[in-house]
Amino acid sequence: MSSSSQRVTQHRLKGLLLKRFGMAAATYALIALVCAVALLNDLLPPPAGTGLLFGGLVALSQLGFFILFRTGKNLRFRDPSLTEAQILVALVWLTLLLAAFDQGRGSLLVIYPLIMLFGVFQLQPRVFVRCALLAFFGFAGLNLFEAYSLRLADPAVAILQISVLAVVLVWLSLFASYVQALRRRMRQRRFALQAHQDTLRGMMRQLEDLAATDELTGLFNRRHFLRLASRALEALEGGRHHGLALIDLDHFKRINDVHGHAAGDRVLQTFATVARACLRDGDILARYGGEEFVLLLPNTDCEQFAACCERLRDAFSRAEPMGVKVDDLSLSVGMTLLTLHDDLDEALHRADQALYQAKRSGRNRCTAAWEAVDA
Structure with a gap:
């Protein structure tokens, strides 16, 4: 591939990855809006120094990803989309955010599968399972810590929430594995189709040559x-x-x-x-x-x-x-x-x-x- 073609390909990849990052940033903005609703309804404590620090760290982490994508330094990594890194960071921030909730925690569990959906089409099954385990053990560990600190309001509800999250994450892991297998089959079929097309083009060129040349001398007819x-x-x-x-x-x-x-x-x-x-x-x-x-x-x-x-x-x-x-x-x-x-x-x-x-x-x-x- 020529250098100009490589530059065009990298430019297109950069634009695509920036769009995906924009979707992630928009998700963060929507979660911030949900937090504002919870704050207005007294489901979230007013942001003190810790809360402001938490928000600043979240914004700083996304700024770091944006700089990587904007400067093209993400291309140095094995996965230029940095999908796993973005999901892991988002799961950590979400788990820390849920620690500030009490009554509204169950409503925000839906954000876990929302984050995981970003990796369904990109992550390999074992990597997806790794992220799912982090989400599960992060949320379960949060509830265990509160139970150990005697701050868990309703253990039965917490067990139900952990169980639902486990079922959803298992289903998403199976679905991600199915999607990746389907993509592999489609890629193999595309390669096979490309090979057939190359063969057909070669046969067409041979037929054109036969139709255009004299068989005895090899000259044009x-x-x-x-x-x-x-x-x-x-x-x-x-x-x-x-x-x-x-x-x-x-x-x-x-x-x-x-x-x-x-x-x-x-x-x-x-x-x-x-x-x-x-x-x-x-x-x-x-x-x-x-x-x-x-x-x-x-x-x-x-x-x-x-x-x-x-x-x-x-x-x-x-x-x-x-x-x-x-x-x-x-x-x-x-x-x-x-x-x-x-x-x-x-x-x-x-x-x-x-x-x-x-x-x-x-x-x-x-x-x-x-x-x-x-x-």
């Missing part, structure tokens, strides 16, 4: 060449030219008759190999039919194009097909230039006429039809 040439002609700018040539292997029928069709196939393959070595990466060569080939050279002129075709003709005349002894290999070329607003069929006709002239003039030569091209 006629249909694909016409498609590429049409695109190149549409993209042609004024004042520039594309070179277009029709190439015919001389006396190819005689090669088949004397040496057999296997030898003829080897000669066609030899031409394809020689042509690839002589042409640039952006040049387009295709088998036009039988022993005839078509060549398109983007952005060239008369001299460059003629030199390229002559180089190809000379290289083929010196080629030696592997496993076959064929003397006097040669080819004939008919050349023209494509110009802006030119018609591809007309240009092919010009090249064909030039090829016909090369054949009539004795073969093994390159003949041009420049006169039909605008200066």
